[in-house]
Amino acid sequence: MVKVSTLFHRVDGFDELNTSSTIPVILDQDLGDQFLEEILNPLLHDPGEQLVKTILEKI
Amino acid sequence: MVQAYIKGDHSAIEVLINKHRSKVYTYILLTIKNQQLAEDLFQETFIKVIQSLRGGKYKDNGKFLSWVIRIAHNLIIDHFRKEKQMNTLSNDDSEVDLFNSKKLSDSNIEELIIHSQIKSEIRVLINELPDDQKEVVLLRHYGGLSFKEIAEQTDVSINTALGRMRYALINLRKLIQEKNLSLTVY
Numbered sequence: 001m002v003k004v005s006t007l008f009h010r011v012d013g014f015d016e017l018n019t020s021s022t023i024p025v026i027l028d029q030d031l032g033d034q035f036l037e038e039i040l041n042p043l044l045h046d047p048g049e050q051l052v053k054t055i056l057e058k059i
Numbered sequence: 060m061v062q063a064y065i066k067g068d069h070s071a072i073e074v075l076i077n078k079h080r081s082k083v084y085t086y087i088l089l090t091i092k093n094q095q096l097a098e099d100l101f102q103e104t105f106i107k108v109i110q111s112l113r114g115g116k117y118k119d120n121g122k123f124l125s126w127v128i129r130i131a132h133n134l135i136i137d138h139f140r141k142e143k144q145m146n147t148l149s150n151d152d153s154e155v156d157l158f159n160s161k162k163l164s165d166s167n168i169e170e171l172i173i174h175s176q177i178k179s180e181i182r183v184l185i186n187e188l189p190d191d192q193k194e195v196v197l198l199r200h201y202g203g204l205s206f207k208e209i210a211e212q213t214d215v216s217i218n219t220a221l222g223r224m225r226y227a228l229i230n231l232r233k234l235i236q237e238k239n240l241s242l243t244v245y
Contacts (some may be wrong), residue, residue: 044082045081046081052105055076055102
């Protein structure tokens with residue numbers, strides 16, 4: 001019986017030394033952004049028009 | 060709109076400020092946790108924005124909000140540096156009432172209370188994050204900064220910025236679980 005080791009089997013196009021693959025990071029970012037929207041959107045606070053008017057008066 | 064202002068349409072700046080005022084103000088407020096100071100820094104931010112636009116210092120790349128948030132971020136850092144020098148660090152002495160939102164004026168009282176509880180709980184969550192993680196979260200969400208821009212702004216590598224965001228998300232999820240929070244009204 002011939003044993004085939006998979007330990008050093010190389011998948012075409014896969015470079016284990018290159019850790020800069022962006023695909024998982026992009027997926028994580030999308031999920032993260034969605035989660036942050038859920039958490040942070042309720043905290044959005046409008047300072048009101050008056051503050052803007054004050055700025056415009058100053059310039 | 061930015062181009063319109065640069066080309067001399069003075070009314071365009073009011074439109075621009077109004078478009079972004081909530082995100083910029085909330086970013087400052089959540090970072091600085093003091094309403095009066097947040098209002099001052101909000102004004103300073105947009106005065107600087109206007110001066111920079113007039114001085115031709117803005118390159119329009121479609122990322123106006125990110126640029127404004129970066130200016131706000133720098134002013135906040137300047138503020139903390141000055142405060143540290145004066146040795147009067149007191150950024151938590153005037154908690155803001157985030158619940159008094161005009162958006163809720165038509166809601167019934169029960170809904171208002173639930174909204175208030177949710178906001179209060181979320182605010183606690185955000186404030187429990189370590190400062191470096193909170194910074195990345197707020198820059199990303201309110202400023203829409205890319206991780207490259209966050210890295211530049213906070214003077215760290217992209218991997219560090221990404222790592223901080225990852226830990227922030229893990230921590231937030233953990234805190235939500237620990238506190239058994241529900242982040243929706245119904």
